[in-house]
Amino acid sequence: MNAHVSQGGWPVLVLNADFRPLSYYPLSLWSWQDAIKAVFLDRVNIVAHYEKAVRSPTFEMQLPSVVSLKSFVKPTTHPAFTRFNVFLRDRFHCQYCGSPDDLTFDHIVPRSKGGQTTWENVVAACSPCNLRKGNMSPHQAKMFPRQTPYAPTVHQLHRNGRMFPPNYLHDSWLDYLYWDTELDP
Ligand SMILES: [Zn+2]
Numbered sequence: 382m383n384a385h386v387s388q389g390g391w392p393v394l395v396l397n398a399d400f401r402p403l404s405y406y407p408l409s410l411w412s413w414q415d416a417i418k419a420v421f422l423d424r425v426n427i428v429a430h431y432e433k434a435v436r437s438p439t440f441e442m443q444l445p446s447v448v449s450l451k452s453f454v455k456p457t458t459h460p461a462f463t464r465f466n467v468f469l470r471d472r473f474h475c476q477y478c479g480s481p482d483d484l485t486f487d488h489i490v491p492r493s494k495g496g497q498t499t500w501e502n503v504v505a506a507c508s509p510c511n512l513r514k515g516n517m518s519p520h521q522a523k524m525f526p527r528q529t530p531y532a533p534t535v536h537q538l539h540r541n542g543r544m545f546p547p548n549y550l551h552d553s554w555l556d557y558l559y560w561d562t563e564l565d566p
Contacts, residue, residue: 391413393411395411397453398451399453403450405538413445417435425450430444460533466538467505472541477507483509484505485507486511489519491518
């Protein structure tokens with residue numbers, strides 16, 4: 382989850398025109414280079430800055446830490462099927478024993494038996510459970526996921542995401558994240 386920090390540092394949080402993050406999962410971040418390009422193309426407003434400037438012989442500019450799009454982009458309602466989002470849906474716990482450690486993915490109906498790689502057939506599972514289940518069906522293994530896996534909405538992932546915030550959040554971003562927290566303490 383540190384990819385955005387290593388890509389040159391000074392990541393920029395990108396907000397939609399309504400000042401909500403363009404995306405939570407993954408969090409919409411641009412490199413500062415892309416953000417400055419968008420400023421010059423007049424596509425974004427700068428909302429907050431880092432205490433850090435870039436200089437060239439002809440100009441100096443503080444690095445933006447938060448930008449907002451000038452035109453509203455319709456947010457996606459269906460989160461991408463990614464490894465991270467499966468873990469997030471399952472709250473980073475094995476769906477068989479509840480362990481938070483050593484997580485992998487399990488195909489409930491094994492791929493060798495025609496199981497698909499979909500929201501409905503993939504769950505977080507710890508390595509020991511995954512090994513124990515092997516290539517068996519849930520009935521053969523007598524192992525059933527605690528929660529019937531489902532394709533989550535963005536809202537459902539937001540709820541879970543508040544329990545697992547990204548490990549790098551610049552202070553200037555916090556006002557724009559988790560905007561509905563007060564509705565759901
Ligand atoms: Zn387990």
